[in-house]
Amino acid sequence: MWKSMTSPTSESEATLTLAIVNDGDVVRGRQAVRDLAVSAKLSLVDQTKLVTATSELARNTLVYGGGGELRASIVSEGGRQGVEVEFIDDGPGIPDLDLALTDGWTSGSGLGLGLSGAKRLVEDFEVDSAPGRGTRVRIVKWKR
């Protein structure tokens, strides 16, 4: 299920790609991102924040996106290092992003903390989504 490929941008090293199609893949995604966070020398607290955000977003990809892909890589910018993780699906998309990012709002039976909480746990957080166009979330945790 793992593919290694060279990233198109010069700043990032090899990108790890993992299909997210079941519960076990969410666990594998957490473990892969943890390994990268350790390699990028993030502190234990920052590793934990990034892995927790990954768990939330990968589960959303699985549950709401109907499955998709996780891509993770070590990135650098202006001399600092970080770990970038992307979550991509071709699901129904998020019709109202502000609503979805509200603490406690869920369209299902969750706590509605996944998206808003993940946003608080990382420095860079971007969502690209529209009805019928799927969802792509990109996060970066930078080494301090």
Added chain:
Amino acid sequence: MDRIPILRIGDVLLVSIQIDLQDQTALALQDDLSSKIVETGAKGVLIDISALEIVDSFIGRMISTTAAVSRVLDAETVVVGMQPAVAITLVELGLTLDGVRTALDVDRGLALLSSALGKAGSDVEVDDLAHE
């Protein structure tokens, strides 16, 4: 799917989570614990999460629900051993673990449970009086 073993020590059910929890495994544990409480008449549940490297909203919900269900079944739940990095992350994520008692380690958790269980009888009396 893995299943987490549940041990019984007297009145207390002890669970030590030693693996990276898959969602289905967490749900199965929640169900197994409720059945075991009924089956054994246990008065306390102690969940050791010292080996857990993260607690996300799903695992957090499993813990809160387990505590709520055990309370309805007349048992107290105590969660022990949360790593500091996990605690910091949990708060920033926004999880409050409402109604869940915590202790630093298994020994303190057991002590908390036994004092809670020892007081249970008188608590109930006070409660009854208050409602009359």
